[in-house]
Amino acid sequence: MTPTTRPVPQSRHLATSIPGPKSQTLHSKRLQEVTGGFGVTLPVFIDRAEGGILADVDGNRLIDFASGIAVTSVGASNPHVQARVAEQLERFTHTCFMVTEYESFTEVATWLNEHTPGDFEKRTALFSTGSEAVENAVKISRAATGRDKVLVFDDAYHGRTMLTMAMTAKENPYKKSFGPFPSDVHRAPMAAPLRWATGAENATAEALAGVEQTLADHGAENFAAMVIEPIQGEGGLIVPATGFLTGLREIATRHGIVFVIDEIQAGMGRTGALFASEHEGVVGDLILTAKALVGGLPLSAVTGRAELMNAVHTGGLGGTYAGNPLACAAALGVFEAFADGSLLANARRIETTARAVLEPLLAGTAVVVDVRGRGAMLAVEFADQNTLEPLPEIAKAVAAACHEQGVLVLVCGTYGNVIRLLPPLVIGDELLADGLQVLAESILAADREPVAAVVV
Structure with a gap:
């Protein structure tokens, strides 16, 4: 880190709506220049990333539960x-x-x-x-x-x-x-x-x-x-x-x-x-x-x-x-x-913390049928609890709600009905807890409100 570079605060912060105006302008340029064959999970343009935070061009700080699809496990700017x-x-x-x-x-x-x-x-x-x-x-x-x-x-x-x-x-x-x-x-x-x-x-x-x-x-x-x-x-x-x-x-x-x-x-x-x-x-x-x-x-x-x-x-x-x-x-x-083993310990800590928040949703909702995974590779699956009919519309709604509140999550699964969590192993306790709370509240809201079906 150079002396003129200031650390990215490790807290969620919304300066604008998500995506913000600068990201929207840049995304419009992308659509003009980049093939439509590339998808995007969340159309925000990142300026800096550090620890468990993605800071975008509009000044928003998003909690990173994706790690670039399990790539930046040691953080996106590891020294x-x-x-x-x-x-x-x-x-x-x-x-x-x-x-x-x-x-x-x-x-x-x-x-x-x-x-x-x-x-x-x-x-x-x-x-x-x-x-x-x-x-x-x-x-x-x-x-x-x-x-x-x-x-x-x-x-x-x-x-x-x-x-x-x-x-x-x-x-x-x-x-x-x-x-x-x-x-x-x-x-x-x-x-x-x-x-x-x-x-x-x-x-x-x-x-x-x-x-x-x-x-x-x-x-x-x-x-x-x-x-x-x-x-x-x-x-x-x-x-x-x-x-x-x-x-x-x-x-x-x-x-x-x-x-x-x-x-x-x-x-x-x-x-x-x-x-x-x-x-x-x-x-x-x-x-x-x-x-x-x-x-x-x-x-x-x-x-x-x-x-x-x-x-x-x-x-x-x-x-x-x-x-x-x-x-x-x-x-x-x-x-x-x-080398010192702390990142492996962090992965196990992330699992313990996340399960404590997410596993009660198995009994507390009608749409969560599984919380699974190991370490910092975790998933929540949405389906009818009686028939196991997949509910991709719930996964989509939960992801959208998280994104709106500045928490980046990914949808996956053969049926598109799974939220996966892949936070960097360096994420702090408070940041992890904040992101999990947003996720849990988004799941509870989707469970209460009718959601339009989506075709997978």
């Missing part, structure tokens, strides 16, 4: 990240690691090899985006096994490229009008406790039986990779039923399938453990990271068993910007921020 990037910026911005090398790339790989789950020799490859990490994990799996097929799961989200759209479950907006998609991607049941037809207690056993059936239908010997999020993100922050991930691990091992854990959203401390798969004691053959790995710059990684990672021929992996030196510097700053 460790800033210092590392500033130092690297003075030296050089790019060489392409496949042309001439630089040490920070190897340092990031070393940290990931040492800190990801699994007591075996590892190698790491760095890329730029989460989708790239997913696609390269498939490439590595195919090279290592000589097989073609990929197994994914209901409610999965893995990216927006052609292959990752095929792997993603949700049609609108991610896949609508963009097909045809690559073949050899097959979908199996997800052990989602809330909506399992025969009851949550049967979800693990019956979903695993469905996985075995899917493999049998297409030939288990033809599958290169099984790819799963340990907590599903865009699908609705679904925590799989206990034992499902360990069962998948056993199935993958038995059939010689590379088990790929997509920690792109759930990893890097978001759930109160460094990696979400640690909660189940599950170790993947490959683990994917991005988002919070870098605190705001583009970087992703595939880390895994050395024999798998080295199965690809030399030159088969890479990319012009893969492991960009500025992004690698940022990642090293993120690692420093996590």
